[in-house]
Amino acid sequence: MPARNHKQWIATPPLKSDEWVDSRIYTDPDIFEEELEKIFKKTWIPLCHESELSEPFDFRTFTIAREPIIVTRAPDNKVRAFLNVCPHRGNMIERRPSGSFLEGEPSGTPKNMTCMFHAWQFDMKGNCVHISREKEGYQDRIRKEDQGLRRLRCEVQFGGFVWVCLDDNMSQSVEDWAAGCFDCIREAIETEPLEVFHYHKAIINCNYKLWHDTNSEFYHDYMHYHNRITGFNDEYFARKNVVFDNGHVNVNTFEVKYDEYEGFESRAELSFPTFPPNQWYMIDMFPGMNFNLRGSALRADTVTPLAADKVMIEFRGLGLKSDTPEERMIRVNHHNSIWGPFGRNLHEDLIGVTGQGSAMQTGSDVRRILHGRREDNLIHDEVGMRHFYKEWGKWMNRMPSDPMKKYMAAAE
């Protein structure tokens, strides 16, 4: 077809309504705010790995949908999550990204979290243990016994990841929520403890769903020289996408021929426990988390949506806690040569979504974004994205292909 005029350009694509979306779902600030309320405050979000708070009194801080969160490890070794907000006058209690409460804060005592403003103190279970000049000011109207932190649902699951849900009424456990999508790598990541060896972040001017789309679709392997040369054989094209309840997807494995890329080597030697050599499974979880096991290294991406057109992505790499220094070095290398900030693939992926974000800015003309490839659920079939947007439509009660309309399942 020759180049199109405006009317042709914005015409409904000759696809079913679940095979494309309207770009306003990536750009509309009202839809974005609604996503924070209806999705990010309601579902299980993985925040970090337990090895980031390995000792009692260690902590990590995060945000979900702008709500500040603190994760602590108590002397009973249990990991718990709380709102990182002081019940007194709403100050953020802990400002650092990580650390230990073993040492006291300047205005507090060791082993407690101290709000530096007026020195209220809390223990690792979220109990309020000290209110400065309590009786003098409050008599018995406010008592520390009633001023505990806001506790949040928190579970450590699937190889030691720490999951938090802001909704007390979430009916499903993390296990239920995953609906089996971790089964493909469960033995590999749960046979022995894991440890995080890599962390970096990117803030990209694109909608968070565009990053998740890129993690879900393999058609874009055309932009990765590395993946074309180490994949693109019969086995690669036989990989299947498998869908699970709650919007999650697996991309099934094949044997990657790493040595086809000059300078790279087979990862067989350091495969995760029980994991066959050089296999590669991908788990894409609604609403935007990704777990990616390439034989010897596990990658986990978490997204923190910042605006309709802005997302923070945190990248983690994990190996086995039992690694010798030599094994660890090789694992790190396997991970970072592809997925590090100076690796071959991640840079390309991030250029890709930056380009989408730049071409679909808030207020730009509506685009039709296609995910209508159907190839028997094989690797370049875009069933993963279709499955995701169906789930998105249900949580939002909006039609992905016409977001100002209420959700309706596409006619089969």
Place this chain on the structure above:
Amino acid sequence: MSANATKIADAVKDTIYRSCLLLDDEKWGDFLELCEEDFQYAIKAYSPEIKYDMTYFRGDRKELKTMLDMLPKHNTDHSPLKRHVTVYTVDVDEDGKTATAVTSLVVYQNMLDGINSHVDAGENHLFLIGKYIDKFRMENGRAKFFEREVRLDTRRLDKGTHWVI
């Protein structure tokens, strides 16, 4: 410092500054000419988030060459990276054959691609900060790299890069 040590320190500084010009100009081959056959390169950073001393990238001379030769096959951001460095210290070893230098490093991205090149091209962004920790061997009065550690403070790297820092 002895006269000889001063001469060596000058040679070390000369190699560092020259290497920055070559890297700024993406003359990868010429940069590698300043490196010994057994050259080892790594980009490292300590993460207070995960309390771990990370290695973001590493390679020897041969691996770097292979990787740099393959750049045309990859999709890379076109925005040039420009270094600003100051050599803080040069310590010459007693035998006068090797030296270690610590150099403060700032890398700017001179936007060409940017987010929207129509708007961003021509603008500069701070890309990363850190230090070069370099080891040199003296050869005919010239200092050649046999080790470079790029020690980053930056952990938010946005799009990252395919290039050698």
